[in-house]
Amino acid sequence: MTxxxxxxxxxLNEEETNALIYAFAAAPGFQxxxxxxxxxxxxxxxxxxxxxxxxxxxxxxxxxxxxxLPVTSLVISPVFxxxxxxxxxxxxxILRSSLGGKSWKAVLFPPPSPLVSALAISPNFASxxxxxxGTMEDGVFISKDAGEKWASWNFGLLDLNVLALAISPNxxxxxxxxxxxxxxxxxxxxxxxxxxxxxxxxxxxAVISLAISPNxTEDHCIYIGSEDLGLWESxxxxxxxxxxxxxxxSDPVNAILVSRNELxxxxxxxxxxxADGGTSWINCLPKEYTGFEIxxxxxxxxxxxxxxxxxxxxxxxxxxxxxxxxxxxxxxIKKRD
Amino acid sequence: MRRTSHSKPxxxxxxxxIVFQPQVAEGMQHGFDKLVDxxxxxxxxxxxxxxxxxxIERNQLPELLDxxxxxxxxxxxxxxxxxxxxxxxxRQALWRQQEREGDGTATTAVLFQAxxxxxxxxxxxxxxxxxxxxxxxxxLRLITTELExxxxxxxxxxxxxxxxxxxxxxDEMAKMMGEIFDIIGAYGQxxxxxxxxxxxxxxxxxxxxxxxxxxSREMANDEHGLRANLENAAILISNLEIESPEQLIPLLEMxxxxxxxxxxxxxxxxxxxxxxxxxxxxxxxxxxxxxxKIPGISLDVQYDAxxxxxxxxxxxxLSNATGATLENVRLEDLGRARRVWADKEFFGIIGGRGDAxxxxxxxxxxxxxxxxxxxxxxxxxxxxxxxxxxxxxxxLSIGGHSPISIEARMELAKRTAVTMRGAMRDGVVPxxxxxxxxxxxxxxxxxxxxxxxxxxxxxxILLQALEVPFRTIVSNAGIVPGSILADAEHRGPGYGYDAxxxxxxxxxxxxxxxxxxxxxxxxHTAIASAxxxxxxxxxxxxxxxxxxxxx
Numbered sequence: 031m032t033x034x035x036x037x038x039x040x041x042l043n044e045e046e047t048n049a050l051i052y053a054f055a056a057a058p059g060f061q062x063x064x065x066x067x068x069x070x071x072x073x074x075x076x077x078x079x080x081x082x083x084x085x086x087x088x089x090x091x092x093x094x095x096x097x098x099l100p101v102t103s104l105v106i107s108p109v110f111x112x113x114x115x116x117x118x119x120x121x122x123x124i125l126r127s128s129l130g131g132k133s134w135k136a137v138l139f140p141p142p143s144p145l146v147s148a149l150a151i152s153p154n155f156a157s158x159x160x161x162x163x164g165t166m167e168d169g170v171f172i173s174k175d176a177g178e179k180w181a182s183w184n185f186g187l188l189d190l191n192v193l194a195l196a197i198s199p200n201x202x203x204x205x206x207x208x209x210x211x212x213x214x215x216x217x218x219x220x221x222x223x224x225x226x227x228x229x230x231x232x233x234x235x236a237v238i239s240l241a242i243s244p245n246x247t248e249d250h251c252i253y254i255g256s257e258d259l260g261l262w263e264s265x266x267x268x269x270x271x272x273x274x275x276x277x278x279x280s281d282p283v284n285a286i287l288v289s290r291n292e293l294x295x296x297x298x299x300x301x302x303x304x305a306d307g308g309t310s311w312i313n314c315l316p317k318e319y320t321g322f323e324i325x326x327x328x329x330x331x332x333x334x335x336x337x338x339x340x341x342x343x344x345x346x347x348x349x350x351x352x353x354x355x356x357x358x359x360x361x362x363i364k365k366r367d
Numbered sequence: 368m369r370r371t372s373h374s375k376p377x378x379x380x381x382x383x384x385i386v387f388q389p390q391v392a393e394g395m396q397h398g399f400d401k402l403v404d405x406x407x408x409x410x411x412x413x414x415x416x417x418x419x420x421x422x423i424e425r426n427q428l429p430e431l432l433d434x435x436x437x438x439x440x441x442x443x444x445x446x447x448x449x450x451x452x453x454x455x456x457x458r459q460a461l462w463r464q465q466e467r468e469g470d471g472t473a474t475t476a477v478l479f480q481a482x483x484x485x486x487x488x489x490x491x492x493x494x495x496x497x498x499x500x501x502x503x504x505x506x507l508r509l510i511t512t513e514l515e516x517x518x519x520x521x522x523x524x525x526x527x528x529x530x531x532x533x534x535x536x537x538d539e540m541a542k543m544m545g546e547i548f549d550i551i552g553a554y555g556q557x558x559x560x561x562x563x564x565x566x567x568x569x570x571x572x573x574x575x576x577x578x579x580x581x582x583s584r585e586m587a588n589d590e591h592g593l594r595a596n597l598e599n600a601a602i603l604i605s606n607l608e609i610e611s612p613e614q615l616i617p618l619l620e621m622x623x624x625x626x627x628x629x630x631x632x633x634x635x636x637x638x639x640x641x642x643x644x645x646x647x648x649x650x651x652x653x654x655x656x657x658x659x660k661i662p663g664i665s666l667d668v669q670y671d672a673x674x675x676x677x678x679x680x681x682x683x684x685l686s687n688a689t690g691a692t693l694e695n696v697r698l699e700d701l702g703r704a705r706r707v708w709a710d711k712e713f714f715g716i717i718g719g720r721g722d723a724x725x726x727x728x729x730x731x732x733x734x735x736x737x738x739x740x741x742x743x744x745x746x747x748x749x750x751x752x753x754x755x756x757x758x759x760x761x762x763l764s765i766g767g768h769s770p771i772s773i774e775a776r777m778e779l780a781k782r783t784a785v786t787m788r789g790a791m792r793d794g795v796v797p798x799x800x801x802x803x804x805x806x807x808x809x810x811x812x813x814x815x816x817x818x819x820x821x822x823x824x825x826x827x828i829l830l831q832a833l834e835v836p837f838r839t840i841v842s843n844a845g846i847v848p849g850s851i852l853a854d855a856e857h858r859g860p861g862y863g864y865d866a867x868x869x870x871x872x873x874x875x876x877x878x879x880x881x882x883x884x885x886x887x888x889x890x891h892t893a894i895a896s897a898x899x900x901x902x903x904x905x906x907x908x909x910x911x912x913x914x915x916x917x918x
């Protein structure tokens with residue numbers, strides 16, 4: 031399967047069955063519309079691009095699957111240039127590639143095998159080789175050998191339906207990670223060996239997206255996107271919470287991206303950007319895309335003004351979008367010769 | 368305990384009688400002093416062992432103890448009758464402190480002695496016992512409030528290891544305890560067992576398990592024929608007595624009709640004939656049933672287990688008491704779990720499909736009950752239930768060089784666990800007696816504004832008593848405490864004496880903490896008991912009072 035993404039709207043309007051984009055992952059040096067390798071997991075499989083998103087191929091072609099395999103989550107090694115490792119979550123286990131996504135090996139979880147719904151990789155992966163997999167019904171699995179073997183660690187994780195995982199940028203020292211579940215948020219401060227519930231001001235709503243500040247050690251900020259109650263921020267590791275963008279983000283928040291003082295939150299109606307730590311918000315989604323629901327974003331250049339994102343839609347299309355100030359631009363990708 | 372004479376001490380427990388002051392206070396004080404002198408050497412981090420001769424196997428080595436509560440418990444009577452009253456009065460207070468908090472008995476003992484001695488001097492000089500008691504109890508409230516103000520929470524393996532070390536003074540055990548409690552938390556389940564080697568070994572078990580095994584090993588389905596493993600299993604939760612195979616038919620028909628392939632059946636009894644039906648090959652191919660006994664013997668424990676299982680798996684408890692039978696079991700009555708296992712001794716559940724919200728609310732309710740419970744045994748049962756529901760447990764196998772040392776280490780591990788749970792629930796204060804020293808400033812204004820001599824005496828007594836644990840720790844390290852106390856006070860709040868490094872240090876930075884529950888418990892027990900003892904005027908002696916094996 032090859033999709034070409036250009037400036038036409040046709041692809042966007044052409045709804046593919048089972049095509050919802052779940053997640054992106056890009057190799058270091060990925061430049062939208064120019065060069066570089068990235069992956070997009072979707073309801074019907076996994077796509078790969080080698081040219082900065084200008085064209086996409088079926089990354090699982092080698093498997094010759096008899097039916098479509100939903101790939102729900104993705105992570106790429108922080109030292110991808112060196113080890114070429116990519117992990118993709120699917121029903122029953124993990125797809126693991128050590129050849130930059132050119133060929134894949136399935137690692138099955140113990141039966142009855144769960145759906146892998148979220149993945150997180152240690153920032154210190156080069157030395158600790160640690161990857162976490164959140165699953166539906168079986169909690170969190172951990173691998174300490176770069177995804178070869180997996181074991182579940184669910185002490186205190188009182189909801190085993192994990193929807194999102196986020197790992198501290200300072201994981202090597204604080205061993206902290208968060209798990210968003212169908213009924214709330216849990217935190218581990220010992221590398222996933224045990225979990226404690228983080229009390230949320232809204233009770234037991236599902237936490238479907240998570241983000242940790244890149245400056246977490248100093249600012250202690252985490253962000254959660256709930257299913258029904260919008261976007262929330264805690265500046266003290268989850269002790270106290272405030273709601274952000276109350277007027278704009280009341281729908282399910284599908285994804286959150288955080289940089290130093292900027293935030294990007296994705297919901298059904300927009301791509302909301304804040305350049306002032308969450309005080310004011312602008313919808314960056316071009317008007318042409320109104321009515322189409324974004325399900326995932328990739329921001330290889332960060333989320334500052336002028337940066338270009340790749341947006342994945344629920345109908346399976348992938349489009350570049352630029353974060354503009356008051357005026358919102360839609361980018362055109364020209365395929366290079 | 369060293370005996371002063373080889374001849375058997377003469378007892379005077381035959382004659383009944385009534386004893387008045389001043390003999391009452393004098394006799395009791397001798398009893399108090401004997402017990403406090405016995406326990407005082409164990410206060411602080413440096414090992415001071417009390418050797419107690421064995422009662423039955425006298426040819427064996429004496430028992431070597433460093434726990435005040437256990438030492439006190441080993442003495443069941445002392446020769447002098449009035450002294451025995453005092454000894455047993457304090458023994459009971461110390462043992463209860465140990466049962467409740469796991470630690471702090473030596474602190475309790477020295478504090479008690481300081482308050483009682485000074486209080487008695489005041490009463491001999493003409494003070495009012497009831498007035499003194501009232502003001503001592505007021506002071507106790509102030510100290511408790513001040514301790515709460517100093518309280519902080521401990522997180523992380525490293526800090527918890529430091530805390531464990533201050534409790535057990537055993538490096539290997541502290542390391543294990545730090546890791547275990549970092550994982551299982553304040554309410555997690557920890558089983559301390561006798562190990563086979565010389566070292567400590569810890570093991571973590573995922574999911575919940577109960578100590579009730581398979582009715583028959585023929586139900587096992589693993590390759591060794593020892594364990595049954597079920598996947599996506601339905602669970603019948605009951606305490607029903609299943610006598611005949613006919614009773615099972617409606618349940619099995621309903622399960623097969625609803626395409627249930629694997630079923631865990633929990634019941635009070637299962638007759639051989641009923642078991643035969645379940646094990647018959649044609650039936651087993653249609654539905655694989657594993658049967659285990661309901662956990663617990665008493666109805667209360669069974670009911671609790673059924674409640675927990677029902678919430679955990681989203682099923683309904685079918686109880687004998689409500690007249691439930693297997694005739695009208697519906698699909699929605701069955702619980703569900705991702706995995707179930709059972710062997711000869713235990714059965715376990717991993718990934719129960721109960722509502723995660725209800726499970727958390729249920730745990731919160733049990734925690735609330737645990738905080739309010741007075742009965743120690745009920746507290747233990749509640750803790751066990753909470754631990755199970757949290758989704759995992761730890762086992763610590765204790766090894767050692769001899770059966771005596773293994774027993775002693777098991778006892779120590781259990782005490783350490785109790786104290787660590789308290790510290791994680793309620794927080795910690797700076798250790799080494801520093802937290803009590805810091806409480807003095809809360810009493811100074813009341814001393815200054817005292818309205819009568821009873822109040823003045825009460826606050827003076829408490830101010831001096833609060834120094835005694837610190838002084839004792841320093842003395843036990845072989846140092847004269849006066850200059851160390853002055854040095855610590857000169858350096859400022861939070862500084863105390865590290866008896867191991869023999870330096871005055873910032874106690875928190877050095878990782879030297881005490882569980883606030885232990886310190887509060889010790890202060891409360893010591894002051895309230897001393898105040899009560901000071902108001903005791905008359906003792907009535909009965910003929911041949913029983914020896915106190917238990918408090």
